Amino acid sequence: MIPQSYYRCWVEVDLDALRHNVAAIRRRIGPKVKLMGVVKADAYGHGLGQVGSTLMQCGVDAFGVANLSEALLLRQIGGSGWPILFFGSALPFEVETMVQKDITPTISALEEARLFDEEAGRQGKSVGVHVEIDTGMGRVGFWHEDAVKKILQMAAFRQLRIEALYTHFPSADESPDETRRELAFFLKVVEELKKQGLEIPLLHAANSTAVLEFPETRLAMVRPGLLLYGICAKQQHAGEFRPLLSFKARVAYVKDVAAGRTISYGQTFTAEKPMRIATVTAGYADGFSRHLSNKAEVLVGGKRCPVIGRVTMDQIMVDVTQTSEVQCGDEVVFVGEQNGAGITASEVAGWEETIPWEVLCGITKTARVPRVYRGTAAA
Secondary structure: OOOHHHOOEEEEEEHHHHHHHHHHHHHHHOOOOEEEEEOHHHHHOOOHHHHHHHHHHHOOOEEEEOOHHHHHHHHHHHHHHOOEEEOOOOOHHHHHHHHHOOOEEEEOOHHHHHHHHHHHHHHOOOEEEEEEEEOOOOOOOEEOOOHHHHHHHHOOOOOEEEEEEEOOOOOOOOOHHHHHHHHHHHHHHHHHHHHOOOOOOEEEEEOHHHHHHOHHHOOOEEOOOHHHHOOOOOHHHHHHOOOOEEEEEEEEEEEEEOOOOEEOHHHOEEOOOOEEEEEEOOOHHHOOOHHHOOOOEEEEOOEEEEEEOOOOOOOEEEEOOOOOOOOOOOEEEEEEEEOOEEEOHHHHHHHHOOOHHHHHHOOOOOOOOOEEEEOOOOO
């Protein structure tokens, strides 16, 4: 294994911060509410293997994934004891494996339920399922107006057990009124089913923002994603959580640039005065987005330095005129802290005109950007 001191570009993940965040969420929700760790998209770019193992050690109650490969990796790590919910709709060729490996499907259509019922019958098993109620997301799930009729029909499938109902809020961080309205739609479905003799006790709705802002949405289980990784949509809560991820590279070259010189493709930056420019060993192939061209700042020697010119595939150029003694090999921080200064994923998202979810998930997951784990769970 290459020593970290030889990496050109890498991500550091603090697993002790993950433990801290799980404990902070537990304090919020109390002992009676279950905690599902959402680990889709390679645990939001942090690395599903190490994050999943740490969450198992922390005692989360279930996991949420977006595809079968994520679910199977968790099965490999933790064995058969962990409930794993497959968000979204399964493809027909995934059903057999999901039944074999006890991966809990989300059911959004009667035909989907029928596929799982038939496969469970072939395997001689009973399959527990979660049913999604669409209260406004418009992605998957039974529309709330039709859900009672469809779920009662589904209850007739002999090999299926309806273990939970859930919904997903599309605007919890933007529209409190809409979020409460959608919660009311969801609870109305629950009550109407109860009147029909079908009571399902495991209900879940709360994403990260709802966990913090809407206690009434916590129900029987919560599904934090970004919050586990220490990032809050509402900054007033940020001090309660610790970011796990730092994204770093190195200075490869330093040169003096005279006034009038242009920098990078398209010559979008022209030096107005003599400058010192550092070329840094990461670009858009590593997850430092081209949209950050002439916008972002990075940390060099604990000082903020602007990115100048267009971000290229493998390198960026940074103005280090005000930073003394910059040398080849020096650490550069894109997300994280250095010498008391810090840049957050949310700040990068602002420059990029996107959301922190995309910033984290967009960091390359190949050998170009290895993950380095810190903390008591990193062995």
